[in-house]
Amino acid sequence: MAEQPILSVRQLSKRFGSGKALVRAVDRVDLDIASGELVLIMGPSGSGKTTLLSMLGALLRPTEGKVAVAGREITDFAQAQLARLRAQQIGFVFQAFNLMEALSVEENVLLPAQLAPGGVKAARPRAAELLSRLGLTARAGALPHTLSGGEQQRVAIARALINRPPILLADEPTGNLDSHRGQEVMMILHDIARDEGCAVVMVTHDPRVEEIADRVLWLEDGALRDRRSDRHDWVQDPVCGMRVDAWTAMVKTLYQGQQHVFCSERCLQRFNEAPERYVHND
Numbered sequence: 001m002a003e004q005p006i007l008s009v010r011q012l013s014k015r016f017g018s019g020k021a022l023v024r025a026v027d028r029v030d031l032d033i034a035s036g037e038l039v040l041i042m043g044p045s046g047s048g049k050t051t052l053l054s055m056l057g058a059l060l061r062p063t064e065g066k067v068a069v070a071g072r073e074i075t076d077f078a079q080a081q082l083a084r085l086r087a088q089q090i091g092f093v094f095q096a097f098n099l100m101e102a103l104s105v106e107e108n109v110l111l112p113a114q115l116a117p118g119g120v121k122a123a124r125p126r127a128a129e130l131l132s133r134l135g136l137t138a139r140a141g142a143l144p145h146t147l148s149g150g151e152q153q154r155v156a157i158a159r160a161l162i163n164r165p166p167i168l169l170a171d172e173p174t175g176n177l178d179s180h181r182g183q184e185v186m187m188i189l190h191d192i193a194r195d196e197g198c199a200v201v202m203v204t205h206d207p208r209v210e211e212i213a214d215r216v217l218w219l220e221d222g223a224l225r226d227r228r229s230d231r232h233d234w235v236q237d238p239v240c241g242m243r244v245d246a247w248t249a250m251v252k253t254l255y256q257g258q259q260h261v262f263c264s265e266r267c268l269q270r271f272n273e274a275p276e277r278y279v280h281n282d
């Protein structure tokens, strides 16, 4: 990576609990993210994705290791410094849109600008530009509950970008959206990464997003690896017959000592109802 990474972590670890209850949620992760890059973090449930993202966004202090934003180490920052850093350098988009219900769309978008040097007034043209870009101009005065899920998530994206942060962190941003709206939100994030030079790091379970990502990282048991360099391990879903990558599949079960992999929870449920229908011991 020729340029200095906008976000860099070294030997980053987070442990919860102790003794028998010790959880190594993130375990000695090294990672460099460049400006304008769209990076996906995927992995099974409970593998440490949210914990890693929270440390990347200075929302959670690591147990060990270092985090640097634009070459500046933030590990020893006091709470007030971290709050300023988050307000100015990092935008967050979550699965739950977390909009303020009593505020209009535009007021929601402008909220983080209160913490920016120019304040809300200076940010108004930027808010108008973002609302236009995200197709929300006509809804600027509306209250969030009158918007569709996809529109609400677009408001959350505009809010995350109001202070022109060089880093945008998104945790399951399409988790509450149908596939069409989800795809739309993904393309917006992709375009923003490209046009604004913003690094986008996204946690997702959605394999369709892989196509638009620059890098796909796989987190398992707290450890990270580059998934595209790994080979695929194609197997057949025993219920529907679909080709599934056993290496990355989320839905698996053990039956008679053998692992079976499924395309969805629905197929697993059907399998569990009558496994003997799908497993042939010949």
Ligand SMILES: Nc1ncnc2c1ncn2[C@@H]1O[C@H](COP(=O)(O)OP(=O)(O)OP(=O)(O)O)[C@@H](O)[C@H]1O
Residues within 6 Å of the ligand: 016, 017, 023, 024, 025, 043, 044, 045, 046, 047, 048, 049, 050, 051, 052
């Ligand atoms: N505050 C906490 N206290 C104790 N354990 C925690 C805490 N936060 C997370 N963990 C544990 O750390 C591990 C990683 O959790 P994390 O939420 O980061 O996983 P994830 O990959 O984001 O999961 P999912 O895809 O289900 O959201 C889990 O075993 C979880 O139970």
